[in-house]
Amino acid sequence: MDKYTVLKQYFGHGSFRPGQEELIDAVLSGRDVLGVMPTGGGKSVCYQVPAMLLPGVTLVVSPLISLMKDQVAALRQAGVPAAYVNGSLTAEQQRLVWARARAGQYKLLYVAPERMETSSFAALLRDVEVPFVAVDEAHCISQWGQDFRPSYLRVAGCIAALPRRPVVAAFTATATAEVRQDIVRLLRLQDPLCRVTGFDRPNLFFDVQRPRNKREALLALLRERADKSGIVYCATRSGVEKVCAYLGAEGIPATRYHAGLDEEERRANQDDFRFDRKTVMVATNAFGMGIDKSNVSFVIHYNMPKSLEAYYQEAGRAGRDGSPADCILLYSQNDIRTARMLLSEGNDAMTSEQQAAVHQQDLARLEAMIGYCRTRGCLRGYILDYFGQPHEERCAACGNCCAGYREEDITVPAQMILSCAVRVRKLLGYDLGKGKLIQVLRGSGRQQMLDLQLDRLSTYGLLKGMSAVQAGELIDYLLQEEYLAADPAHGGLYCGPRAAGVLFQGEKVTMPLRADRESVAAAGQARRSKGGSPLPEGAPDEVQARYQALKEVRIRLARQENVPLYVIFSNATLADMAVKAPRTIDELLEVSGVGLVKAERYGRDFLQAIAHSSL
Ligand code: ADP
Ligand code: MG
Ligand code: ZN
Numbered sequence: 001m002d003k004y005t006v007l008k009q010y011f012g013h014g015s016f017r018p019g020q021e022e023l024i025d026a027v028l029s030g031r032d033v034l035g036v037m038p039t040g041g042g043k044s045v046c047y048q049v050p051a052m053l054l055p056g057v058t059l060v061v062s063p064l065i066s067l068m069k070d071q072v073a074a075l076r077q078a079g080v081p082a083a084y085v086n087g088s089l090t091a092e093q094q095r096l097v098w099a100r101a102r103a104g105q106y107k108l109l110y111v112a113p114e115r116m117e118t119s120s121f122a123a124l125l126r127d128v129e130v131p132f133v134a135v136d137e138a139h140c141i142s143q144w145g146q147d148f149r150p151s152y153l154r155v156a157g158c159i160a161a162l163p164r165r166p167v168v169a170a171f172t173a174t175a176t177a178e179v180r181q182d183i184v185r186l187l188r189l190q191d192p193l194c195r196v197t198g199f200d201r202p203n204l205f206f207d208v209q210r211p212r213n214k215r216e217a218l219l220a221l222l223r224e225r226a227d228k229s230g231i232v233y234c235a236t237r238s239g240v241e242k243v244c245a246y247l248g249a250e251g252i253p254a255t256r257y258h259a260g261l262d263e264e265e266r267r268a269n270q271d272d273f274r275f276d277r278k279t280v281m282v283a284t285n286a287f288g289m290g291i292d293k294s295n296v297s298f299v300i301h302y303n304m305p306k307s308l309e310a311y312y313q314e315a316g317r318a319g320r321d322g323s324p325a326d327c328i329l330l331y332s333q334n335d336i337r338t339a340r341m342l343l344s345e346g347n348d349a350m351t352s353e354q355q356a357a358v359h360q361q362d363l364a365r366l367e368a369m370i371g372y373c374r375t376r377g378c379l380r381g382y383i384l385d386y387f388g389q390p391h392e393e394r395c396a397a398c399g400n401c402c403a404g405y406r407e408e409d410i411t412v413p414a415q416m417i418l419s420c421a422v423r424v425r426k427l428l429g430y431d432l433g434k435g436k437l438i439q440v441l442r443g444s445g446r447q448q449m450l451d452l453q454l455d456r457l458s459t460y461g462l463l464k465g466m467s468a469v470q471a472g473e474l475i476d477y478l479l480q481e482e483y484l485a486a487d488p489a490h491g492g493l494y495c496g497p498r499a500a501g502v503l504f505q506g507e508k509v510t511m512p513l514r515a516d517r518e519s520v521a522a523a524g525q526a527r528r529s530k531g532g533s534p535l536p537e538g539a540p541d542e543v544q545a546r547y548q549a550l551k552e553v554r555i556r557l558a559r560q561e562n563v564p565l566y567v568i569f570s571n572a573t574l575a576d577m578a579v580k581a582p583r584t585i586d587e588l589l590e591v592s593g594v595g596l597v598k599a600e601r602y603g604r605d606f607l608q609a610i611a612h613s614s615l
Contacts, residue, residue, distance in 0.1 A: 003028070006052045007045065010078050012573070012595035017042050019197030024049050027132065027167055032192040034138075034183060035171045038387070039316035041198040043171040044071065047134035051108045052080065056129030057101060059166075060110045061155055062136045063147070066270070068110040070292050074567050075108060079597025084110035085121070094120075102127050113151040116158040130166050133159055135187060138170035142182035143354070144361060156188045173313055176361070199312075199387045203319045206379040207399030208329045208372070210476075212469065214302060215246055217330060221300060222252050222280060225326075228297040229273075232282045233314050235303035235338050243302055244282040257283035274564040288314060294321035294566040300328045304335035304373055306342055307365035308386050311372070321570035321593075323534035331373040333480045337488065339366055374480070376400060376512050407510040411502065413463060413474055414483060414509040417441060418499045420459035421484065427457060431492030438463075438471045477511050534575040546613045547578035553609045557602055568602065569593060581610050 003024055007013050016024070020042055023035045027050045037043050051058035062068050068084040075082040083097045083106050101109060101124055115121055135141075141152035159168060170183050170192075184192060211217030218232065232247075234240045237258040244256040255269040255278040272278040274293055281287060285305065299318040305311045311329070319325030343362045368386055375382050379398035384391040394401045420441055424432050432440065439446060440454050443461025454460060463471050475493070478484040485496035501507035535547055551574060558565045569577075573593030582588040585603050589596070594603075 001053065003049050003053060006049050008589075009596040010052060010080055011045060011048070012078075012591075012593040012598065013045070014592060016045075017198055019195050020046055023169070023193065023195055026193040027169055028053060030167055032167060032189040033169045034180065034189060034192045034194040035169065036173065036180065036194070036196040037171070038173050038199045038201065039313045040201065040320040041173070043136065043173075046171065047132070047136075047169055048075070048080065048108065050132060051134075054131045056131050057104075057106050058108050058132045058134060059116075059130055060108055060134045060136060061113055061116070061152075062110050063113070063140050063149055063152070064137075065112065067136075067292070068112070070564075070567075072108075072110055073563055074292070077561075077563065077567050077598065077601075078595055079601075080108065081106050082108040082110070085115050086110075086112040087114070098124055104128070113149070113155055117154060122161065125162055130162055130164075132167045132169070135168065135170045137172065138183045138187065139172040139174040139179050141186045142174075142179040144176065144178045144182060144358065153186060156186060160188070173316075174309060176309075178361070196388060199384055199389045200380070200391065201316060201319065202397070203322055203324050204315070204380075205324065205326045205397050205399075206315075206328075206383070207326070208331050208379065209399070210331050212472070214330050214332065215243070218243070218300060218302060219247070219250055219252070221298075221328060222247065225298055227279075229276060229279045229293070229295055230281075230298035230300065231287070231296060231314070231317060232280060232300045232302055233287075233305070234282065234284060235305070235335070235342060237284055239302065240282050240284055247280065247282065252280055253278045254280040254282050257281060257287040259284065259286040275558075276565060285310060285314060288317055292320065292566075293317070293564065294570040294572075295323070296320065296325065297323065298326040298328065300326075300330065302330055304329060304331055304339055304369060306339045306362070306369065308369050308372055308383065309365065311369060312383055312387075321534070321566070321572040323572050323575070329373065333476060335373075336366075336370060339369070406513055408513050409508065410474060410477075410511045411508045413466070413471075414478060414502055416459060416462045417471075417475060417478060418483060418495055418503055420457065420462070421493050421495055422503075423457045423459055424454070425494060427454070428452065431487060431494045433491040434472065434475055434486075434493060437475070437493055438468050441471055442466065442468060474511070478509075481509075483509065534572045535578065536575075539579065542614070543578050543581075546581060546610060547575060549609045549613045550574045550577055550606060553602075553605050557605060569598070577606065577610070581614065582607065583611070 007016065019035070019037065023033045023046045026033045035043055035046050047058065047060060065086045065088050068086060072082045072084045083100065085094060085097055089097070098120065100106060111121070135155060137147070140147050140149040141155070142148060159166065168187060168189055170187055170189060172179070172183060174180065209217065232243060234243055237260045240256050240258045244254050247254040255272050257266055257269050273281040296318050299315045301311065301314070305314065315327035318327055343359065343366065372379065372382050378394045378401050380395040381391050381393065396402070421431065421437065424437065424440065439449060440457065440460055441463040443455070443464055449455055475484065479486060481498065482496040483498045483502060484493050486493055502509055535543060554565055554568050554574065557568050570593055573591060576593065577591045580587070580591055582591060585599055588594055588599050588603050588607060
C-alpha cells in the first residue's frame with residue numbers, strides 16, 4: 001500500500017493538504033520532523049499515515065485523556081487498529097491493551113507522557129517494535145509555551161531508552177521561535193525537517209465587534225445561529241457561570257465547562273455538547289484541547305484572550321470539517337485589564353530571571369492580541385503575519401475587509417470631555433465615573449449635580465445635543481486610546497497619557513467608524529444563508545432534502561454505535577454525498593471523507609437513504 005491509498009482508504013481524503021505530504025515523506029525516509037500547523041490543519045494525518053505504512057506500532061504522545069479517547073474512537077471507526085494508555089484505564093483494561101500490543105494488534109498506541117515511565121510500559125517496549133514516535137501538542141514541552149507540562153520533559157529520555165532509536169516527529173500550532181527551538185532541543189530531534197504550513201483557514205470568517213452591551217450582542221448572535229453548534233469562550237469561571245445562566249434564562253440550549261466544576265459534570269456537559277444535545281458550550285479556555293468536534297460552526301469570544309495563539313487555537317475549533325464558520329471576538333476596553341490579571345506568573349521551578357523573561361513574552365503576546373482587536377486592516381492578514389505566513393493584502397472574508405472604515409474627526413467633543421474631567425477633579429477633589437461624567441457633559445439638571453455645584457462648571461452641558469449612548473461611545477474610545485484613564489477600583493475617569501497633546505498642543509483626535517455596519521451584517525447573513533449548511537450556494541431542493549435525509553441516517557447510526565455524529569461522517573462529507581448522490585459503493589468512495597472501512601460499515605445505510613430520496 002502507498003500513502004495515497006492509505007489516505008483514501010482509511011481517512012477518506014483524496015489528496016494531501018500542503019505540507020502534509022512533505023512531512024510524511026520525511027518520516028518514511030527516516031528523518032525526524034517538526035510540523036507546525038494550526039489547530040484543525042491536519043497534523044494527525046502526518047503521523048497516522050506513516051504509522052499504517054511502517055512495521056510495528058507507532059507511539060503517539062498526547063497530553064489529554066479526552067483527546068486520545070476521541071482520536072482512538074475515530075481511528076477505530078475508520079478501521080485503524082489503535083488503543084490508548086492513560087490514567088483513566090483500569091488495571092484490567094490496561095493489561096488487555098498490553099497483551100494486544102504484544103500480539104501486534106495495534107498500529108497506533110496513544111500514550112500520556114506520565115505513562116511512558118511506568119515499568120510495565122518499559123517492559124512492553126522491549127518486546128514490540130517501535131519504528132516511530134509522534135509527539136503531539138509538542139509545545140507542552142516548553143516553559144515558554146502556554147501549556148507547559150513538566151512530564152513532557154521526560155519524553156526524550158523514554159525515547160532514548162528504546163532498544164532502537166525511532167524516527168521522532170513533533171507537532172504543534174505555536175508561533176514563537178523560542179518554543180519551536182525548545183521542542184527541537186528538548187525532544188532531541190536530529191536534523192529535523194521543519195515545516196510551517198496551513199495557517200490560513202479560508203472557511204473561517206473573522207470579525208471583532210465592540211458592542212455596547214455584550215450580553216445582548218451575544219444573544220443576538222446566537223439567535224441568528226439558532227440551529228448551529230458553537231462555543232462561547234469567557235476569560236474567567238465566573239464569566240462562564242454568568243453568561244451560561246443568562247443564556248439559559250433566554251432559552252438558549254447552553255451548557256458550561258471550566259476547571260472549577262467537578263469531573264463528572266465536566267464530562268457530562270462535554271458529552272452533551274459532543275452529541276449535540278446542547279448546541280452552545282460556554283467555557284473557559286480549559287475547554288478545548290481535547291475537542292475535535294468537526295461541526296462547530298461558530299466560536300464567539302466574550303472576552304479577549306491573552307494571546308493571538310490562544311485566540312487562533314480556540315477560534316480554530318470552528319469549521320474543522322471545512323464548512324463556513326464564524327469567529328467573532330466581542331472586545332471591550334475592560335478585557336485588557338482582565339487579560340493582564342490572568343497572565344501567568346511562571347512556575348515555581350523557574351528562577352526570577354526566567355520568570356521575568358516569561359512575563360516579557362506574555363506581555364508581547366498580549367500586545368499583539370490587542371493589536372488584532374484594534375486593527376482596521378484585514379483581520380486574517382494580521383493573524384497570518386503573526387504566524388509568519390505570506391498572504392494577500394485583503395482577504396474579503398473578515399469583518400474589516402467587508403466593512404471598511406471612515407475616520408471621523410472627534411477633536412472638539414474629545415477636548416470637551418477631557419477638560420470636563422480636569423475641571424471636575426479641580427472642583428470636587430476626586431474623579432467621577434463614566435455615568436456621572438456623562439450627566440455633567442449633557443447637563444442633566446439632576447439634584448445631585450446642583451448639590452455638588454457641577455452646574456457651575458464651564459463644561460456643564462457642552463454635549464447637550466448628544467445622546468448618553470453616543471457620549472459613552474466617545475468615552476470608551478478615549479479610554480481605549482489612552483486619552484482617558486480609569487481608576488481600576490471605582491472607575492473614576494481622569495486624563496490619560498495622551499490627553500495633554502489634545503488639550504494643549506492642538507492634536508487632532510479621529511475615531512474610526514465602521515462605515516457600513518449594515519453591509520457587514522448583510523454579508524454575514526448572506527454567508528450564513530449559503531453557509532448555514534455546507535452545501536454549495538443555490539443547491540437545488542432535492543439536494544437539500546437529500547442532505548437532511550443523510551443527516552438523519554447519521555443520527556441513527558451515531559446512536560446505534562454510541563459515538564458523536566462527526567465520528568460517523570462530517571457535515572462536509574454529508575454535503576458532498578448529497579451533491580454527488582452516489583448509487584454504488586464505488587461511487588460512494590468518490591465522496592470526500594469516505595474511506596473504505598466506513599464505506600463498508602455504513603455505506604448501505606447511506607446509499608439506501610439516497611436511493612429513497614430520489615424516488
Ligand atoms: P490538527 O490535529 O492539526 O488540529 P486534525 O488532524 O484533527 O487537525 O485534522 C482536522 C480536520 O482536517 C479533520 O477533520 C481531518 O479529517 C481533516 N483533514 C486532515 N487532512 C486532510 C486532507 N488531506 N484532506 C481533507 N481533510 C483533511
Ligand atoms: Mg491534533
Ligand atoms: Zn480580511
